Amino acid sequence: MKFTTTLFILLFSYSLGFAQEYIGPKAEIDQILENAKNFSHYIVDADYGMILNAYTADAKIFPDNTEILTGEEAILKYWTLPEGVSTSYHKLMPEEIKIMGDEAYDYGYYEGTTQRSDGSESSWKGKYVVVWRKEKGEWKMYLDIWNGVK
């Protein structure tokens, strides 16, 4: 009976996409989850200083249709929104995080909404892989790659 209930909850969780797996010390996992949540806040607030600060100084980002971007200037330029455009909603949904010493991988889905000053909105969803690195006690993103989900 207990097994059946557990199995049911497990399958139910899977079907809802809740199947998170976090491998490693809880304190490290918690800091990465916290940083991921804060990153979404920085995106919505267009807080470019904090967005940059979420990455290591030598971070590489992999937006669609660009070369690999590295360096503060290139990363800042990528994230800077044009006049009249804002991100009203942003969420990261990690599926799995694994701590490997001072590095960690993390993959999952993201979603968000872009708002324009003419009142139009568009929502988008995608998936990502991030390699985090712990620098001076802080988990920061070193590799950040993503692409869309239809």
Next chain:
Amino acid sequence: MKFTTTLFILLFSYSLGFAQEYIGPKAEIDQILENAKNFSHYIVDADYGMILNAYTADAKIFPDNTEILTGEEAILKYWTLPEGVSTSYHKLMPEEIKIMGDEAYDYGYYEGTTQRSDGSESSWKGKYVVVWRKEKGEWKMYLDIWNGVK
């Protein structure tokens, strides 16, 4: 004089995109480089058994515009080419590989050419991040995500 020459070669290499950095035991790096090279051969040969074998049993692949795909069936389906289509050229160009125990991250560029039975060809280029995992002494891909370069 020697410093100037070294600096010149270094800058020249960077400008050509040759700036590879491999961090970890040489034997492990070499096996990953070998596996990456073989993966391109399997793609060109449409050797689906060996393509599948390049991934861990629980691997996740992240093609553009799909959900995260996992499981032999989904991965096989993704890589299987339609009738009359072949990949005549495929190359992975790792920029950096770092071994972290039994896991490694690897990122870089890839390029390839698709050939159709009507004689038409298209070439493409992209960038990728792979998380490798060593299983029973063999490095296999656990996470494989990529997107295009314009």
